[in-house]
Amino acid sequence: MKLHIKNGRVIDPANGVDAAQDLFIVDGKIAAVGAAPQGFTADRSIDASGLVVAPGLVDLSARLREPGYEYKATLESELQAAMQGGVTTLVCPPDTDPVLDEPGLVEMLKHRARMLDQANVHPLGALTVGLKGKALTEMAELTEAGCIGFAQAEEPVLDTVVLLRAMQYAKTFGYTVWLRPQDAHIGRGGVAHSGPLASRLGLSGVPVMSETIALHTIFELMRATGARVHLCRISSAAGLELIRAAKKEGLDVSCDVGVHHLHMTDADIGFFDSNARLTPPLRAQRDRDAIRAAVLDGTVDAVCSDHTPVDDDEKLLPFGEASPGATGLELLLSLTLKWAEDQPDAAKALPLAISRITRDAARIAGLPAGTLGVGAAADVVLFDPNARWKVDGKTLASQGKHTPFLGYELAGQVKATIVRGRVAYQR
Amino acid sequence: MPILQNNPQLNKNGELQHLLTIEGLKKSHIDHILDTASSFVGISDREVKKVPLMRGKSVFNLFFENSTRTRTTFEIASKRLSADVINLNIQASSTTKGESLLDTIDNLAAMHADMFVVRHSQSGAPYMIAQHLNRTRSDVHVVNAGDGRHAHPTQGLLDMYTIRHYKKDFTNLRVAIVGDILHSRVARSDIHALTTLGVPEVRAIGPHTLLPGGLEQMGVRTFTNMDEGLKDVDVIIMLRLQNERMSGALLPSAQEYFKSYGLTPERLALAKPDAIVMHPGPMNRGVEIDSAVADGAQAVILPQVTFGIAVRMAVMSILAGTHA
Numbered sequence: 001m002k003l004h005i006k007n008g009r010v011i012d013p014a015n016g017v018d019a020a021q022d023l024f025i026v027d028g029k030i031a032a033v034g035a036a037p038q039g040f041t042a043d044r045s046i047d048a049s050g051l052v053v054a055p056g057l058v059d060l061s062a063r064l065r066e067p068g069y070e071y072k073a074t075l076e077s078e079l080q081a082a083m084q085g086g087v088t089t090l091v092c093p094p095d096t097d098p099v100l101d102e103p104g105l106v107e108m109l110k111h112r113a114r115m116l117d118q119a120n121v122h123p124l125g126a127l128t129v130g131l132k133g134k135a136l137t138e139m140a141e142l143t144e145a146g147c148i149g150f151a152q153a154e155e156p157v158l159d160t161v162v163l164l165r166a167m168q169y170a171k172t173f174g175y176t177v178w179l180r181p182q183d184a185h186i187g188r189g190g191v192a193h194s195g196p197l198a199s200r201l202g203l204s205g206v207p208v209m210s211e212t213i214a215l216h217t218i219f220e221l222m223r224a225t226g227a228r229v230h231l232c233r234i235s236s237a238a239g240l241e242l243i244r245a246a247k248k249e250g251l252d253v254s255c256d257v258g259v260h261h262l263h264m265t266d267a268d269i270g271f272f273d274s275n276a277r278l279t280p281p282l283r284a285q286r287d288r289d290a291i292r293a294a295v296l297d298g299t300v301d302a303v304c305s306d307h308t309p310v311d312d313d314e315k316l317l318p319f320g321e322a323s324p325g326a327t328g329l330e331l332l333l334s335l336t337l338k339w340a341e342d343q344p345d346a347a348k349a350l351p352l353a354i355s356r357i358t359r360d361a362a363r364i365a366g367l368p369a370g371t372l373g374v375g376a377a378a379d380v381v382l383f384d385p386n387a388r389w390k391v392d393g394k395t396l397a398s399q400g401k402h403t404p405f406l407g408y409e410l411a412g413q414v415k416a417t418i419v420r421g422r423v424a425y426q427r
Numbered sequence: 428m429p430i431l432q433n434n435p436q437l438n439k440n441g442e443l444q445h446l447l448t449i450e451g452l453k454k455s456h457i458d459h460i461l462d463t464a465s466s467f468v469g470i471s472d473r474e475v476k477k478v479p480l481m482r483g484k485s486v487f488n489l490f491f492e493n494s495t496r497t498r499t500t501f502e503i504a505s506k507r508l509s510a511d512v513i514n515l516n517i518q519a520s521s522t523t524k525g526e527s528l529l530d531t532i533d534n535l536a537a538m539h540a541d542m543f544v545v546r547h548s549q550s551g552a553p554y555m556i557a558q559h560l561n562r563t564r565s566d567v568h569v570v571n572a573g574d575g576r577h578a579h580p581t582q583g584l585l586d587m588y589t590i591r592h593y594k595k596d597f598t599n600l601r602v603a604i605v606g607d608i609l610h611s612r613v614a615r616s617d618i619h620a621l622t623t624l625g626v627p628e629v630r631a632i633g634p635h636t637l638l639p640g641g642l643e644q645m646g647v648r649t650f651t652n653m654d655e656g657l658k659d660v661d662v663i664i665m666l667r668l669q670n671e672r673m674s675g676a677l678l679p680s681a682q683e684y685f686k687s688y689g690l691t692p693e694r695l696a697l698a699k700p701d702a703i704v705m706h707p708g709p710m711n712r713g714v715e716i717d718s719a720v721a722d723g724a725q726a727v728i729l730p731q732v733t734f735g736i737a738v739r740m741a742v743m744s745i746l747a748g749t750h751a
Contacts, residue, residue: 196641200450202550202576202612205640271435271558272551316529318549320575 001043001421002026004036008048008382012055013355014362014371023053025378028421033372046423048382051415054354056088056119056379058361058370060256061232062307062329064090064121065399066109068097073309073399075112075121078329081398082119083425085330086381086414087305089362089369090119093178094126095153101126101137103145110146118424120379122365124151124178127166133157136166139175148365149230151178154279158184160217167227176366180232181214181239182280191320193266193283201272203320206281208236215242222251230364231255233306235280237290244299254364255299257291258306259328259335260404264288268404274315274322276404278306295339295356296349302361303339303353305332309400327400332357334410337385341411350385378421387413435557442749445557445569446742448578449619457623461588463741464734470507471736480744481510484541488514489531490572491547496708497572497582500732501544504739508747510541528552529559536560542568542743550575550612568746570739576610581742582707583616585735587624589727590662592734593703597624603656603698605632605688606666606715609639609677613707617664622646632656633688636677653688657697665690665706668715681714691717695725703727 003025010021010033017033024032024040031037062082065073082090092109094100100109106123113121125147129135132155139150150170157163170177187210192198194205211234219242222229234240234255246253260278265288269276276282294300308325315322336353343349362370369379391408393401417425434451438444443456470476486505488498498514505512517531532543543560545553553571560567573579594600602621608614608631621629622645631642632650642649650656657663673681690704704716704726712718720726 194640196644199639199641200615200645202574202578202615204576272554274555316555318547318552318555318575320549320551 001028002040003378003418003421003423004040004042004045005048005053005380005382006045008051008053010053010372011351011354012372013351014055014359015373017372018351023372023380025418025421028378030372030374030376030378032374046382046416051382051384054381054383055358055370055372056381056417056419057086057332057357058365058367059087059090059307059329059332059357060302060304060361060364061258062087062090062092062305063095063309064092065309066096066112067105072311075116077397077399078307078309079113079116079118081327081329081396083417084397084414086333086383086417087329088119088379088381088417088419089122089367091122091124091148091365093151093153094124095131095155099126099131100124100147101129101131103138103141106142106145106147118419120369122146122148122367124149126150127152127177128157128162131155133159133162136169139170140173143173143175148367149176149178151232152180154180156182156184156214164221164225167221167225167229171225171227176228176230178230178232179218180280181211181218181234183210183213186210186213191277191281192269193281195266195284197266197269201269208238208283211236211239211280212242215239219246219251222253226252228252233258233280234291234300235261235283235287237287240290240294240299247299254301256302256304256361256364257295257300259303259332260306260326261288261291262295262303262339263335264404269319272319273404274317274319275326275402275406277319277322277324278326279324292339296343296352301356302364303332303336303356304361305329307398307400309398310402312401315402325400326403327396327398328403329398330396331391331403331405331410333381333383333414334389334412335405337412338410378418380418381414382416383412383414385412387411389413435554435561438749443746444749446580446746447553447557447569447571449580449583449616449623450578452623454623454625457584457587457620460584460738460741460745461591463745464588464737467737467740468734471733476507477509478507479509481505481508481747484510484747485539486510486512486542486544486743487535487540488512488544489517489546490515491517491545491552492573494546494573497546500735501572501739504736504743507736508740508744510743529556532556532559533563536564536567540567542570542746544570544572545574546572547574550577566750568749570742570746573612576612577615579612579616581735581739582613583620584742585731585738586617586664586705587620588734588738589705589731590703592730593727594661597621597626600626600662601628601630601660602626602662602664603630603632603660604664604666605653605656605690607637607668607672608633608642608666609637610669610672611666614666618645618647630656630660634678653694654697657694660698661702663690663695663698663702663704665704665716667707667709668711673714685714689713689715689717690720692719692723695720705731708732
């Protein structure tokens with residue numbers, strides 16, 4: 001199969017490309033950018049006039065809900081959502097039911113995903129058995145089964161000794177530990193950012209120090225063990241300040257933020273809108289502004305969708321009882337582009353924005369994705385940066401219909417998604 | 428990037444469709460309720476304690492959280508307005524599905540309910556019900572009878588009625604709210620009502636463990652020293668300290684709490700000589716308030732209960748007269 005994508009604007013941050021160029025794909029791999037390789041005759045060509053041609057997106061956190069929560073979402077629905085969102089590679093956290101703490105479960109998930117032949121699915125294994133924070137999982141076996149790192153998802157490790165041992169063990173084999181910094185006690189049961197808004201609405205709070213106390217602990221353990229850590233879903237200005245200092249110190253650390261936190265604050269809870277119930281909670285404006293600045297200066301390495309499909313029964317509840325989470329795979333591109341659009345130099349920010357959801361995310365995950373380099377797997381997204389679409393539960397492919405962005409008009413519409421040289425989605 | 432949401436308790440003309448919170452109400456809304464209430468106060472002294480304003484209307488008391496006192500006052504208020512009252516005690520566990528909550532509402536609305544009086548342990552639960560009704564049955568009204576820590580607007584209004592009755596003018600008052608502000612929906616409703624009515628100084632008094640952050644943004648001065656906080660105040664609103672907060676990580680003991688924050692005659696003497704003492708009830712004598720104060724000349728705790736009926740009658744009759 002030979003595919004010719006012509007007349008598009010190729011933005012490939014991994015190779016420093018931002019130019020009107022043609023893309024040539026042969027047998028599932030990028031064959032050339034610019035001039036056609038010798039003897040190339042296309043089986044199919046796509047006219048990308050007015051479109052951006054970029055590497056398929058790499059999403060560092062997408063819950064597919066399998067196994068165990070098929071009533072919330074299935075691999076079929078969520079991988080279709082990934083295609084409509086231009087996401088060709090995704091990392092899924094281990095908080096399924098059962099938890100991804102056994103190689104067989106990981107192999108089954110990988111197998112199911114391969115059968116569907118859409119986005120590349122890369123699970124994170126559980127760091128501790130059952131995410132209970134007591135016993136280490138068989139990390140080497142899980143890695144062999146396809147895990148690319150180890151995480152605790154939303155379960156903080158209560159016993160610091162276990163976390164220390166887990167990091168020592170991971171360091172032994174060079175595995176990355178993925179942690180969302182949250183104190184096990186402070187903020188437990190909280191549903192909104194601790195601040196004037198939560199006080200006014202009478203909602204129990206999650207203070208910023210839940211994040212910063214955990215970061216201090218993690219950094220001390222990193223200094224002791226030398227383990228590599230990826231920090232997930234940073235939510236506060238103070239947290240980012242600590243990460244900035246840790247990076248300067250030379251710790252082997254990276255971090256991501258959820259795309260919702262680039263735009264929204266706790267004020268978006270409005271009149272107890274349970275769609276704005278997220279974990280970590282939406283924080284204050286100064287936190288949101290700090291996150292936006294940190295994406296620009298590189299303190300934040302990657303932006304992820306934090307895709308968490310939640311069904312109606314779990315959202316149509318009073319705010320404090322509603323399940324946290326929002327659908328995100330189909331919004332990641334548009335919301336990241338919106339960040340770029342809001343920058344003073346929007347033209348310069350666009351390639352950077354794409355970098356944060358392709359190449360930078362792939363680097364963190366240690367995957368050969370997020371690039372249009374010759375010889376790389378031909379995972380490509382074509383999108384119209386100017387076409388606007390309205391966020392509507394009915395048109396989302398994801399089984400998760402809840403997002404605080406319902407009703408918003410967003411720019412950036414995916415026109416085609418190509419996985420390993422195959423046009424998997426086109427509109 | 429906020430999308431402005433419509434305030435669910437007002438209709439498109441800015442009139443009260445539901446009463447969910449005092450926050451965001453105009454002074455004119457509150458004045459109207461208090462004025463209406465004063466026209467109802469005399470009814471309770473008449474031989475026939477009824478007016479026909481809500482004859483033929485059905486009021487459903489939906490109590491997802493136990494409360495005999497508040498439910499009873501709403502029941503009496505409804506009956507004095509000649510409405511039919513149906514009491515439903517629904518013990519909501521946290522695992523109860525929201526669908527069934529809204530199903531319950533749909534079912535009761537289908538029985539031609541005209542008004543729901545809702546108490547729920549979760550902040551914001553009456554909003555969910557009101558927003559659902561705004562979409563499905565815009566002729567049905569909701570009164571929040573207390574939701575989580577968020578609001579208890581009719582208590583706030585009856586407190587305002589009491590203050591107005593004794594003090595006439597709000598714009599020269601110092602009001603102190605004492606106790607567990609952190610968990611108190613009454614405190615929040617009082618604060619919004621007082622600042623809306625132009626009270627120049629609202630104080631909150633309590634230990635740091637019971638004072639939520641962000642009170643300053645609500646226009647409140649905070650005090651941790653009871654004696655300093657009570658100095659020269661006109662009104663003292665004491666809050667009930669729940670049993671489960673009396674010992675643990677928030678407070679060491681009821682005795683120590685009383686020592687630091689109990690309202691004694693000596694402490695009351697720090698306030699203005701004509702200061703009034705209020706309490707939403709039920710009182711813990713010897714924990715937050717000394718019996719000598721609770722039964723003393725400055726206490727207006729029982730008049731609060733009486734005014735509460737008139738205020739709830741006012742709220743219900745005003746809502747019943749509003750159309751979406």
